[in-house]
Amino acid sequence: xxxxxxxxxxxxxxxxxxxxxxxxxxxxxxxxxxxxxxxxxxxxxxxxxxxxxxxxxxxxxxxxxxxxxxxxxxxxxxxxxxxxxxxxxxxxxxxxxxxxxxxxxxxxxxxxxxxxxxxxxxxxxxxxxxxxxxxxxxxxxxxxxxxxxxxxxxxxxxxxxxxxxxxxxxxxxxxxxxxxxxxxxxxxxxxxxxxxxxxxxxxxxxxxxxxxxxxxxxxxxxxxxxxxxxxxxxxxxxxxxxxxxxxxxxxxxxxxx
Numbered sequence: 537x538x539x540x541x542x543x544x545x546x547x548x549x550x551x552x553x554x555x556x557x558x559x560x561x562x563x564x565x566x567x568x569x570x571x572x573x574x575x576x577x578x579x580x581x582x583x584x585x586x587x588x589x590x591x592x593x594x595x596x597x598x599x600x601x602x603x604x605x606x607x608x609x610x611x612x613x614x615x616x617x618x619x620x621x622x623x624x625x626x627x628x629x630x631x632x633x634x635x636x637x638x639x640x641x642x643x644x645x646x647x648x649x650x651x652x653x654x655x656x657x658x659x660x661x662x663x664x665x666x667x668x669x670x671x672x673x674x675x676x677x678x679x680x681x682x683x684x685x686x687x688x689x690x691x692x693x694x695x696x697x698x699x700x701x702x703x704x705x706x707x708x709x710x711x712x713x714x715x716x717x718x719x720x721x722x723x724x725x726x727x728x729x730x731x732x733x734x735x736x737x738x739x740x741x742x743x744x745x746x747x748x749x750x751x752x753x754x755x756x757x758x759x760x761x762x763x764x765x766x767x768x769x770x771x772x773x774x775x776x777x778x779x780x781x782x783x784x785x786x787x788x789x790x791x792x793x
Contacts, residue, residue, distance in 0.1 A: 544623035
């Protein structure tokens with residue numbers, strides 16, 4: 537049985553990855569900050585699917601948290617075959633309205649942790665000639681929209697570049713770029729969602745199933761829904777100046793309240 541490590545595993549997309557991978561027979565290493573929720577999740581997945589579920593409480597906005605997960609990924613006696621870098625969050629407010637400490641914490645989680653954990657995982661995977669990494673980004677990566685969008689754009693570019701460098705090694709890397717997903721994300725950030733049209737919402741379980749299919753196909757970027765694929769096609773053709781204005785207005789309409 538192979539082992540998958542998932543950061544931000546107790547809610548949203550991370551929890552959907554845990555359910556799907558456990559159902560497929562993968563053992564899991566579940567990473568999040570809340571020890572109680574981790575223990576409950578591990579017990580439920582073990583009882584339901586008969587897999588081994590290890591828990592690792594870690595805050596990836598801290599040096600200690602990142603180092604703890606790096607150490608687990610580097611354990612070659614209990615190797616990790618699939619890494620899902622899912623941990624992330626949003627900040628309420630526009631640029632200069634968000635405290636600098638919160639902006640830097642976002643970069644720590646979305647950029648530094650992704651870089652370090654991907655590196656720790658793929659070094660071991662390359663030596664074994666197999667493995668995979670899914671770095672959860674966002675369609676926000678493709679439009680100019682503050683620190684969140686910029687950090688997710690970095691995730692996409694980094695993942696594509698690393699995938700090229702590791703081509704032929706047996707290690708696959710993919711950036712997953714969802715749109716609005718029904719999770720705790722917006723509630724935790726204090727963002728209003730009442731005005732978001734119903735058609736823009738995605739189901740986390742369906743999204744994860746499509747993402748894993750894309751990883752198996754060898755894709756380096758996954759936008760796992762026809763609606764968002766169409767929207768991103770339009771985005772590629774639109775002038776950057778126009779995108780900036782639309783993104784700003786959309787953020788005011790659908791973003792923080």
